[in-house]
Amino acid sequence: xxxxxxxxxxxxxxxxxxxxxxxxxxxxxxxxxxxxxxxxxxxxxxxxxxxxxxxxxxxxxxxxxxxxxxxxxxxxxxxxxxxxxxxxxxxxxxxxxxxxxxxxxxxxxxxxxxxxxxxxxxxxxxxxxxxxxxxxxxxxxxxxxxxxxxxxxxxxxxxxxxxxxxxxxxxxxxxxxxxxxxxxxxxxxxxxxxxxxxxxxxxxxxxxxxxxxxxxxxxxxxxxxxxxxxxxxxxxxxxxxxxxxxxxxxxxxxxxxxxxxxxxxxxxxxxxxxxxxxxxxxxxxxxxxxxxxxxxxxxxxxxxxxxxxxxxxxxxxxxxxxxxxxxxxxxxxxxxxxxxxxxxxxxxxxxxxxxxxxxxxxxxxxxxxxxxxxxxxxxxxxxxxxxxxxxxxxxxxxxxxxxxxxxxxxxxxxxxxxxxxxxxxxxxxxxxxxxxxxxxxxxxxxxxxxxxxxxxxxxxxxxxxxxxxxxxxxxxxxxxxxxxxxxxxxxxxxxxxxxxxxxxxxxxxxxxxxxxxxxxxxxxxxxxxxxxxxxxxxxxxxxxxxxxxxxxxxxxxxxxxxxxxxxxxxxxxxxxxxxxxxxxxx
Amino acid sequence: xxxxxxxxxxxxxxxxxxxxxxxxxxxxxxxxxxxxxxxxxxxxxxxxxxxxxxxxxxxxxxxxxxxxxxxxxxxxxxxxxxxxxxxxxxxxxxxxxxxxxxxxxxxxxxxxxxxxxxxxxxxxxxxxxxxxxxxxxxxxxxxxxxxxxxxxxxxxxxxxxxxxxxxxxxxxxxxxxxxxxxxxxxxxxxx
Numbered sequence: 001x002x003x004x005x006x007x008x009x010x011x012x013x014x015x016x017x018x019x020x021x022x023x024x025x026x027x028x029x030x031x032x033x034x035x036x037x038x039x040x041x042x043x044x045x046x047x048x049x050x051x052x053x054x055x056x057x058x059x060x061x062x063x064x065x066x067x068x069x070x071x072x073x074x075x076x077x078x079x080x081x082x083x084x085x086x087x088x089x090x091x092x093x094x095x096x097x098x099x100x101x102x103x104x105x106x107x108x109x110x111x112x113x114x115x116x117x118x119x120x121x122x123x124x125x126x127x128x129x130x131x132x133x134x135x136x137x138x139x140x141x142x143x144x145x146x147x148x149x150x151x152x153x154x155x156x157x158x159x160x161x162x163x164x165x166x167x168x169x170x171x172x173x174x175x176x177x178x179x180x181x182x183x184x185x186x187x188x189x190x191x192x193x194x195x196x197x198x199x200x201x202x203x204x205x206x207x208x209x210x211x212x213x214x215x216x217x218x219x220x221x222x223x224x225x226x227x228x229x230x231x232x233x234x235x236x237x238x239x240x241x242x243x244x245x246x247x248x249x250x251x252x253x254x255x256x257x258x259x260x261x262x263x264x265x266x267x268x269x270x271x272x273x274x275x276x277x278x279x280x281x282x283x284x285x286x287x288x289x290x291x292x293x294x295x296x297x298x299x300x301x302x303x304x305x306x307x308x309x310x311x312x313x314x315x316x317x318x319x320x321x322x323x324x325x326x327x328x329x330x331x332x333x334x335x336x337x338x339x340x341x342x343x344x345x346x347x348x349x350x351x352x353x354x355x356x357x358x359x360x361x362x363x364x365x366x367x368x369x370x371x372x373x374x375x376x377x378x379x380x381x382x383x384x385x386x387x388x389x390x391x392x393x394x395x396x397x398x399x400x401x402x403x404x405x406x407x408x409x410x411x412x413x414x415x416x417x418x419x420x421x422x423x424x425x426x427x428x429x430x431x432x433x434x435x436x437x438x439x440x441x442x443x444x445x446x447x448x449x450x451x452x453x454x455x456x457x458x459x460x461x462x463x464x465x466x467x468x469x470x471x472x473x474x475x476x477x478x479x480x481x482x483x484x485x486x487x488x489x490x491x492x493x494x495x496x497x498x499x500x501x502x503x504x505x506x507x508x509x510x511x512x513x514x515x516x517x518x519x520x521x522x523x524x525x526x527x528x529x530x531x532x533x534x535x536x537x538x539x540x541x542x543x544x545x546x547x548x549x550x551x552x553x554x555x556x557x558x559x560x561x562x563x564x565x566x567x568x569x570x571x572x573x574x575x576x577x578x579x580x581x582x583x584x585x586x
Numbered sequence: 587x588x589x590x591x592x593x594x595x596x597x598x599x600x601x602x603x604x605x606x607x608x609x610x611x612x613x614x615x616x617x618x619x620x621x622x623x624x625x626x627x628x629x630x631x632x633x634x635x636x637x638x639x640x641x642x643x644x645x646x647x648x649x650x651x652x653x654x655x656x657x658x659x660x661x662x663x664x665x666x667x668x669x670x671x672x673x674x675x676x677x678x679x680x681x682x683x684x685x686x687x688x689x690x691x692x693x694x695x696x697x698x699x700x701x702x703x704x705x706x707x708x709x710x711x712x713x714x715x716x717x718x719x720x721x722x723x724x725x726x727x728x729x730x731x732x733x734x735x736x737x738x739x740x741x742x743x744x745x746x747x748x749x750x751x752x753x754x755x756x757x758x759x760x761x762x763x764x765x766x767x768x769x770x771x772x773x774x775x776x777x
Contacts, residue, residue: 181601188596362606386736436681440739448606455608463607466598487606502596544599 004174006039006167011067011090014039015060016166018070018158019079020151022140025325026298026306028198029078032137033148035155036060037163039069044159046152052083062088069166071095071113071158073187074311077194087194091187094165099312100186101173105473117161120168125161130154182467186312189497192504193311193319200304201327201511201519202346203297204339204564210581211337212295219289221580222573226285229278238286240264252276266290274423284573287331296324297337309513315482316489317468317497319513328514333570333577338519340561345527348565349534350517351542352553353377354495355412355488361546362465362487363448367441369550378405385437407434412488414481449484456483464490465545466498491545492516495552499541508534524560531556617744620755622646622655622675622687624706627721630681630734632741633688635714639748641675646689647762649769655689656769657752658762669773677751678713679741687755688713705729 003009016039020032031052037044038060047059058080062068068088070076072095077087098116109115114125133154136147143151175183211218220236227233232242240262247254247262254272255263266287273283298307305327313320323329327338340346351357356377360368371380379397381404382388388397406424415423421431439446456462457478461471468490472478496513503510503518508530511519518538522530535554542552559565566574625631645663647656647670663670673689680686690710691703705728709720712731719732762769 178601178603181598185598185601362604443739443742451611451613452606452608454613455606455611458611460611461607463603463605465602465604467601467603498596498598505596544602547604 001177002174003170003176003180005170009067009170009175009180011065012040013061013066014069015066016069016159016163017060017076018155018162019076020137020155021075021079021082022138024300026200026304027300027302028082028306030140031079031082032141033152033155034059034079035152035159037156037159039163039166044156046156048148048152052079055083055085058085058088062086064089066090067092068187069094069162071116071162071165073190074194074197074309077191078198081194081198087191090184091191092166092183093187093190094162094169096186096190096312097169097173097183098165100183100317100467100469101169103315103317103468104470113158113161113165117165120165120172122161122164122168125157130158179467185466185498185501186468188501190311192497192500192510193309195504196500196510196512197306197309199509199511199521200300200302200306201338202341202344202521203299203303203305203327203337205299205303207578207581208295208297208299208337211577214581215292215295218577218580219292222285222288222576225576226281226573230282232282250276250278252279271419271423275425280569281572284331284333284570288333288573291324291329291331292334296322297327297330297334298325303341311497312468314493315470316486316493317464318489318493318515326512328512328519331570331573332567333573335567335570336564336574338559338565340521340559340563342561343524344521345524345558345560346511346565347520347522347527347531347534347556347558348514348517349520349531349538349554349556350514351492351495351538352555354492354516354542354552356408357542357546357550357552358488358491358495359412359445359449361550362491363445365442365444365448368445375553376401378402378408381408381438381441384441385434387434387437403430403434407431407438411435411438412485414484452487453480453483456486462486464494466494468494495542495545498544499538502537502541503534506533506537508537527558527560531558615744617685617746617751617754620677620685620687620751622657622689622755624688625678625680625686625720627719629684630717630719630738631678631688631713632717633676633678633710633713634743635676639677639751641748641752643672643692644675644689645670645672647769647773649772654756654760656760656762656767657756662762662765662767662770666770666773674710676710677748679743681717681738681741683742685744685751687751701726701728705731 006014016037017034019034021029022032023029031049033049034047034052035044045059066088067090069092073091073093080087094116099111102111107115107119109118114127117125133151137151223233223236230246232239232246234242244262255268257263269283269286273279297305299305307322307325309319309321311319321329327335338346353372356368357372360372367384371377371384374380376394379388379392379394379401382397382400383390383392387400387404394401403424403426406420410420410423417431417435418428420426420435421428424431452462456472457480459472461469462483463469470486496516500510500513500518509521511521520530520534535556538554539551543550546552645658645660647658658666658670672692674692675687675689678686678688688710691706693699693703709718709729709731712718717734717738721730721732723730
């Protein structure tokens, strides 16, 4: 069955919905109005906030026979959740689907609703008028009768536009049954995102406020303290000539730009700090100063960090939340602001070596899967490549294992032998030999990876197991490494999405997704049970992507109140900040 | 456990597509350059040991100008004396997947064996069954043959006929099959 038009879809009702709401960054949203058009009958209903607040459930069918259509539906669901409503069974998010169909293409008008309409040649939407109305709504009222009418008209205009967009999308990209199922799964994830955004991450507001009030002094103190080991700051500013001098004294060969100047971008610092651990604190300081000119973390009046998670915004389909408003976007030390509420605990669960498992299973490389399944893919690679004897362990062959780890992770990103050598402190010839060994040992994987790269560069549409797509668009600067790494990243993102859906629907409370991990929350007495249940569900989700009988390992770290979350990479800086804050308060 | 709206538990396995979509997109590597030379001293090599991929007693002319060698047909080779040398030729691969034709010298009946040739032939033979490196040992006047300590995987032999390999290595302009071939004219000082 292929669906080309709305009336062909297997639903008795199709509701096109838009809502308006307001609320400060970090707070749960307050509903203003809702407009719904049932597409098959054409009936339109408009509801103002006082009517909505009297309803226990949405004023339309959200059951198994009805389809809910919205653009960036998590926004609509923030209103549903604020009103205590259930979320629909079947969700088609036009934003997620538009992203999926156009991923990799150049979109001259962007991927917002107006941009999507313009993509289909629907140009009678006035963006400026929309912006004016949004400003009016965000004031939070009170609104005059005329303003109420204007807001409802505005909301309905979005519903009308969305109906046209939905029809145009179906016409351009007809849905096979499997496509529809996959789109509905993405919609289900958007509902999960709304729940995560609604719940937020518990923050130690007392410390946060202290930090905010003293941030300027703290930054100066951080520079003074950290720079003692480097001597590269002058009057609070990083000085390149001083850094050059430091590098000379440390005998560190630093990458340079073609102009001869030092390459000081974030990735270079990250790579060099891995190779020269003495640079780690300087790197953390630079990241802190760059990203936390001021503390923009958005925390609601209930002490929880909330921001848009922006699902499906990256090429891989991953979420792309703000790096300054989202707690997990901040430097590692700042994550220690995360603290469970009294009587509760948090748990951080992540997939272990997820990319290797995906690469092994999707390429059907049994040797690579055996390496993953062994529990330590890096030492297993060393053994398979003849670099370590059978029975070698992380402890017995640490150096060769570390080198093999760099190679195994680097190949997923198309890292050069030079880059691998830099990262693993190997001579480039040693790195070349190790890379060759990887190609020898995991030949099936490499054939598969080459095929993906060749097909991707040729403009063939690649897809994940559950239908997230990418296609090199005309005029785009396509890179080999994009298509080398995309299958692992995009399927990894999908694995986490499926896990989030299943976890939330099983009653596990997720505070936030974090790349290949999640942060969950539970009462103290239930956290162990929830972690066990969540682990099992995440393994099941990994099996959906990897195939029957193959699961990713899941690691869990529990933080019980009154402890706080600690990321080892930022532990020193967090301790220093706390000691300085103590002095400031005293 | 049912979800809040009464749906059955989430199970997407029925709409999985375990592929990337690139499977139908076949590619093959075009070998546009095949050299005819002994392996470099740093190269690990394997010879393809197959009767259909073996050219015995081939005459090669090397003008010593840094250019490619010429394959000389027997009738003309017989007229050139010591200017051409006879080799057994077989395709070989390096670990870096460089395909080349390996000319292995021949010791003619009655000829006093030259240790360079003897060890060269031994290296050629050894590389039919395993990876080797052939490295000149000038002090001793022969080639050292080096085998790896660990087992290295079998090479992926290209799906290509020997005739095609010869065609790429010599094209038409590097096969001397007439008396007025420019290479012969240069050899005779006619150019």
